[in-house]
Amino acid sequence: MSLGAVLVIVGRLLLGGYFVQAGVRNALKFELHTGILDKKGVPAPRLSLAVALAVQVLGGLSVALGIFPAIGAIGLIAFTIAANYLYHNFTRFTGAERQGHLSSVLTNAAIVGGFLLVIAIS
Numbered sequence: 766m767s768l769g770a771v772l773v774i775v776g777r778l779l780l781g782g783y784f785v786q787a788g789v790r791n792a793l794k795f796e797l798h799t800g801i802l803d804k805k806g807v808p809a810p811r812l813s814l815a816v817a818l819a820v821q822v823l824g825g826l827s828v829a830l831g832i833f834p835a836i837g838a839i840g841l842i843a844f845t846i847a848a849n850y851l852y853h854n855f856t857r858f859t860g861a862e863r864q865g866h867l868s869s870v871l872t873n874a875a876i877v878g879g880f881l882l883v884i885a886i887s
Contacts, residue, residue, distance in 0.1 A: 773886060774831070780879050781829025784841055788821030805851055820844045828883055835887035838880040845873045845880075 791798055795814065802810035820840045827837025853873070855866035 776879070777831055777834060777883060778829050780876070780883065781825040781827065781834075781837065783876075784821045784825030784844075785829065786825075788818050788825060791821065792818050802851070807851065817844060817847070828880070835884045838883040838887070842877050842880050845877055849873050 791814075795818075799810045799814050802814055807813050821844060824837040824840040824844065826832070828834045828841065849870050853866045853869040855863050855870055858866050
């Protein structure tokens, strides 16, 4: 196996694995996140959260295991954009809180870049 192939596998495992663990972690805080989504006016917050968690876990597994990784990456790009809008919309904050959310948005933009690379090589 070439070095490039090994790097692709390790990169997919790291990127996808992050979302699997995040989805499981978020599922353990289901009521907290449902309440946040409800306060933000998201329709059917329990169902919306369940779908989001499924996208996190299944998309993460898809990318990590290389099973239709482009489809998993597309789902996780959509999830990441939605998370930025709902949770990290830095334009709604000021001061240090704004900086923290801006940092999350920029980190998520880099993650989206990683998913674009997954799509490109799939």
